[in-house]
Amino acid sequence: MKLYTKIISITLCLLFILAPAAAVSNSNHSHSQTIYVSTTGNDNNSGLGSFKNAKQHIQSAIDIVKPGDTIKVDEGTYNESITINKHISIIGTNKSIINGNKGHSCIKISENCDVLVEGFIIQHNVPLSDANAFGCGITNRGGLLLKNCEITHNFVRMDTNGIENGGKLVLIHCSIHDNISKKGGMVIFNSNECTWDLYTKQHTINNTPNDIFGYPPKDL
Secondary structure: OHHHHHHHHHHHHHHHHHHHHHHHHHHHOOOOOEEEEOOOOOOOOOOOOOHHHOEOOHHHHHHHOOOOOEEEEOOEEEOOOEEEOOOOEEEEEEEEEEEOOOOOOOEEEOOOOEEEEEEEEEEOOOOOOOOOOOOOOEEEOOEEEEEOOEEEOOEOOOOOEEEEEOOEEEEEOOEEEOOEOOOEEEEEOOOOOEEEOHHHHHOEEOOEOOOEEEOOOEEO
16 A cells, blocks of 8 residues: 555656646647767757767757757766756666766756756766856756756855755655765755655765755655
8 A cells, every 4th residue: 555655656746747848748849859969979960860860969959859859868978067948858878977067057957847857977067176166966946857867976165066956856766975065965945846765865875064955855
């Protein structure tokens, strides 16, 4: 009975995040497509069909997709900071690395966007030498379902943390560890808007000075 209740709870959380995106997709973009990204790609490519036609940068793919589309990212290291401002899914291989190193957040989710990010290592939002570093591994102001991701070694001298959530956030099978800032691993600004599974709860560790700052996430 407990397992059945847990499955229902997870399903409702996923619907809560992804239903708005589906509605937008059905109304504005009846034929969703997949755009491919690879470190060996070229941003002049279409990104369509397979990794043979892949773009080189994730942001280049984001700029051309429509609501409801999917971006598939091959394994490798992507030295960029990305902004997501539409309802899309971005799926890596679990060996796909977003290495920010730009002095601000690796991933920013804009308001009124519902996004799936899956299978990434999200790290190094700033160079360690940056004395005025500001940003996060992830800054979320929309609706974010984060699955099978590792958020680690994001370093901020000024403020914020590994994840800063001011929207809706669901964490499934994620590891948030060894992020250093004034606040720690995760900052949750709004109550009842962040939930996580047991794996993520157990693997949010070794962040300095706190693992969680603000409202604690709810259990799925």
